[in-house]
Amino acid sequence: VGGGFVSFEMCEMLRLANIDVTLILRENIFWHVLLDDTSGRIIEDALIRGGVTIVREAEVQEFTGGDTVTGAVLKNGDTLECDMAIVGIGIVMNLDWVKKARVAVRRGICANEYLETNAADVWVAGDIAEYKDVILGENLQLGNWVNAQMQGRCAGKGMTGKREPFRLVSFYTTQGFGTTIAFVGDVCMAPDRVILARGSRERAAYARIIVWNGRIIGASLINRTQDLAPLSRLIEKGVVVAGDEEKIKDPAFNLASLLN
Numbered sequence: 001v002g003g004g005f006v007s008f009e010m011c012e013m014l015r016l017a018n019i020d021v022t023l024i025l026r027e028n029i030f031w032h033v034l035l036d037d038t039s040g041r042i043i044e045d046a047l048i049r050g051g052v053t054i055v056r057e058a059e060v061q062e063f064t065g066g067d068t069v070t071g072a073v074l075k076n077g078d079t080l081e082c083d084m085a086i087v088g089i090g091i092v093m094n095l096d097w098v099k100k101a102r103v104a105v106r107r108g109i110c111a112n113e114y115l116e117t118n119a120a121d122v123w124v125a126g127d128i129a130e131y132k133d134v135i136l137g138e139n140l141q142l143g144n145w146v147n148a149q150m151q152g153r154c155a156g157k158g159m160t161g162k163r164e165p166f167r168l169v170s171f172y173t174t175q176g177f178g179t180t181i182a183f184v185g186d187v188c189m190a191p192d193r194v195i196l197a198r199g200s201r202e203r204a205a206y207a208r209i210i211v212w213n214g215r216i217i218g219a220s221l222i223n224r225t226q227d228l229a230p231l232s233r234l235i236e237k238g239v240v241v242a243g244d245e246e247k248i249k250d251p252a253f254n255l256a257s258l259l260n
């Protein structure tokens with residue numbers, strides 16, 4: 001159950017074990033919370049080729065069974081029989097006890113660029129941290145190992161008097177069904193952000209590059225990991241790409257040349 005990286009990876013594990021898999025998606029397209037139609041469809045093409053059956057726009061209401069699960073009842077009343085259920089539907093931050101301590105929270109625990117909270121001598125790091133990103137100039141909250149590890153290091157330095165701002169262009173990659181998915185920077189869409197589409201579903205290789213105020217702030221890459229390093233550098237250096245949009249959209253164009 002779920003249309004994100006956990007379910008994507010689990011689908012592959014189960015198919016490698018030759019287990020029949022039905023994937024229940026709440027949305028109409030895979031990973032539609034973060035990706036656009038083209039990216040989602042390329043991933044779905046891979047899932048379907050790999051033998052996964054997709055049920056769209058469906059929400060699980062309850063599981064049936066006793067000691068073991070026997071089925072999933074959907075909100076539309078349908079029941080899907082199953083011997084095993086795997087649920088990857090995201091997380092909810094446990095913030096109540098933090099609020100009681102009067103530490104400021106929004107979606108996560110608020111922090112400045114030094115990962116310091118509003119409470120004296122309280123730092124934050126990892127998935128729970130909603131911090132001021134000095135590279136993108138916005139508040140970010142990320143969920144990956146590199147980010148958590150590097151933030152732990154930064155907060156630890158702050159605690160020992162070596163105060164320095166947290167600076168990282170975060171990235172994450174996952175693979176399955178012969179498809180590589182990568183995220184770099186901030187991949188959330190907003191009305192004032194522009195998407196540059198590089199590649200196509202037909203070629204099963206597609207980058208969705210997000211531009212804000214003339215600069216690249218993030219990208220999702222399907223089977224285009226060669227773009228990961230140059231995009232990471234372009235984000236980090238804050239290179240202005242206004243006027244280069246058409247070049248960037250050409251999959252053959254070398255993004256690294258924009259760094260010069």
Ligand SMILES: Cc1cc2nc3c(=O)[nH]c(=O)nc-3n(C[C@H](O)[C@H](O)[C@H](O)COP(=O)(O)OP(=O)(O)OC[C@H]3O[C@@H](n4cnc5c(N)ncnc54)[C@H](O)[C@@H]3O)c2cc1C
Pocket residue numbers: 006094125126127128142143144145146148172
């Ligand atoms: C299934 C899955 C697969 C993933 N795969 C990847 C991957 O391939 N690559 C990648 O980069 N990231 C991956 N991630 C994300 C990655 O695991 C997280 O970003 C990372 O673990 C965050 O580290 P953290 O220290 O912030 O939180 P966590 O690793 O979640 O650690 C939090 C710890 O705090 C403890 N805790 C919670 N509340 C309290 C409390 N009140 N008092 C004391 N202790 C408490 C918890 O028990 C836990 O031990 C995956 C996540 C999941 C769920």
